[in-house]
Amino acid sequence: MELLARARQLESEGRSIIHMEVGEPDFPTPDPIVEAGRQALMEDHTHYTPAMGITELREAIAGHYATRFGCRVDPQQVVVTPGSSGALQLVMGVLVNPGEAVLMADPGYPCNRHFVYLAGGDPVTVPVGPATQYQLTAELVEKAWTPNTKAVMLATPSNPTGTLVSRQAMEEIHEVVKSRNGVLIIDEIYQGLVYGGEEFTAASIADDIFVINSFSKYFGMTGWRLGWMIAPREMVAAVDKLAQNIFLSPPTPSQHAALAAFTEETQQILESRREAFRARRDFLLPKLQELGFEMATEPQGAFYLYANCSSLTGDSFDFAMRLLEEEGGAITPGKDFGSNRPEQHVRFAYTTDISKLEEGVKRIARFLGRS
Ligand SMILES: Cc1ncc(COP(=O)(O)O)c(C=O)c1O
The missing domain is CATH 3.90.1150.10 (Aspartate Aminotransferase, domain 1)
Structure with a gap:
């Protein structure tokens, strides 16, 4: 700063x-999205929406997973949020109790630590380097795990390193986390901005993973403040309740604009x-x-x-x-x-x-x- x-x-x-x-x-922001946003304002889409977002957008997001990754996502598990920052705040809010730890890579996106602090938790950073493409591995997670550990967070592609987690590495980490009754959180907010390697989504690995995404980066909508998560089915009600309390709803004109994000054009x-x-x-x-x-x-x-x-x-x-x-x-x-x-x-x-x-x-x- x-x-x-x-x-x-x-x-x-x-x-x-x-x-x-x-x-x-x-x-x-691509023209079709801007035009849809303009139209939304003209049509008075300026009131609150349900806390988890409008149904059309939740369905469109689920459809995007089907088209892009051949992965079935239930729209009921899609929660639209004010940026992925909103999603991260909700995830930590519903998962982390005071004193519980969340493991994450160092170097990593600095705000992640603060979302954990906000929930009274303890961010535990694990040093990573070129040997593991600056990403956590199942072995590193196993070593860093303690009885206080609640969750593990990965970002693929990562900020600041631009590196990916392979499907195999993610599956291995998921196994370790699951065997310890923990929760895996995957930040996919740079999804789409990938120039090599296999493109996949954590949503295709298991449905007990919190998958975080955003309209900010690939979709070029940073200032519209819109993101989403796919929440495990049994966590949706808690996420909804917390979203109702802290956000009321994600920005309405932005949600209507984002409906144009998945068109062919x-x-x-x-x-x-x-x-x-x-x-x-x-x-x-x-x-x-x-x-x-x-x-x-x-x-x-x-x-x-x-x-x-x-x-x-x-x-x-x-x-x-x-x-x-x-x-x-x-x-x-x-x-x-x-x-x-x-x-x-x-x-x-x-x-x-x-x-x-x-x-x-x-x-x-x-x-x-x-x-
Ligand atoms: C890794 C990562 N996660 C989350 C965010 C938050 O982005 P937004 O709230 O705009 O979706 C950023 C922004 O730079 C980021 O780099």
């Missing part, structure tokens, strides 16, 4: 900044954007490697590259700050994502077009004295 604030300040002073720190797509737009993200990754990854940033595995999803920069600096925060001040290049230091060797890592987001990434690479090269 400190770095972002400084980047904004420099920009307002007229400095040119290349943004490689932004965690949201640079593309606007929108899917074509989104798939062409996926190709654009892939091209950016394919450009940026080797350029950064040439400059000395290390990525042991090729990240296959989201729009992030999480790089080891220890051959270039001993302090990634200072490195990012100096890159910003001296060359106007904005990247995120590892410190944002946990306490597992953060000083050796930085995150690059390819949420800007290739010409800007080219300029960003030039600036980093100049900063490193390579040009």
Whole structure:
């Protein structure tokens, strides 16, 4: 946040900044969705809806799993939420009692820890690295499990690392969690933004998994604040009750807009954007490697590259700050994502077009004295 604030300040002073720190797509919301949103406002869809969302959208989401993954999801188990942030808050709220632990990978999405704290729980971060593609494994989960552990959370693709969990690894983790009467939570909010490896959903593995998703990233709807979860059948009533209390309903115009997210026309737009993200990754990854940033595995999803920069600096925060001040290049230091060797890592987001990434690479090269 400190770095972002400084980047904004420099920009307002007229400095040119290349943004490689932004965690949201640079593309606007696809036109058909915007048009459906406009229509919703004209038709006065501006009142509360049921707390779990409108039936048409819950059905459309279930239909999306059938079309995309050949996976049957009961619309009754689909809960529409204010962003996946709303879903994460609900999940922790219904699952975690004070003193209970939730295991998660470090590095990871920083807010996850805070959702656990909010429920009075104890986030337990497990250091992960290139040997496991920066993801938890069944073995790591087994080792970290204690009698207090209630749940395990994975994100695939992950923020900040862009790496995936394979189906086999997820099945193994699910087995371990189930055998200990715990609950598995899978964050699939970057689903759709995958450039290799097998695309699948945790919903096709078991129906006792909480599957979290969002309209923010693949669908390009960050500001509409809309996400969803698939909740295990026996947890739906509790989730509904909590949603009624803390949100009343997800945003109504956004729900109507999102009905246009699964049409053929929108899917074509989104798939062409996926190709654009892939091209950016394919450009940026080797350029950064040439400059000395290390990525042991090729990240296959989201729009992030999480790089080891220890051959270039001993302090990634200072490195990012100096890159910003001296060359106007904005990247995120590892410190944002946990306490597992953060000083050796930085995150690059390819949420800007290739010409800007080219300029960003030039600036980093100049900063490193390579040009
Ligand atoms: C891994 C992960 N989970 C959840 C979120 C929350 O997103 P939203 O509330 O917009 O769906 C983000 C946002 O960056 C994220 O990176």
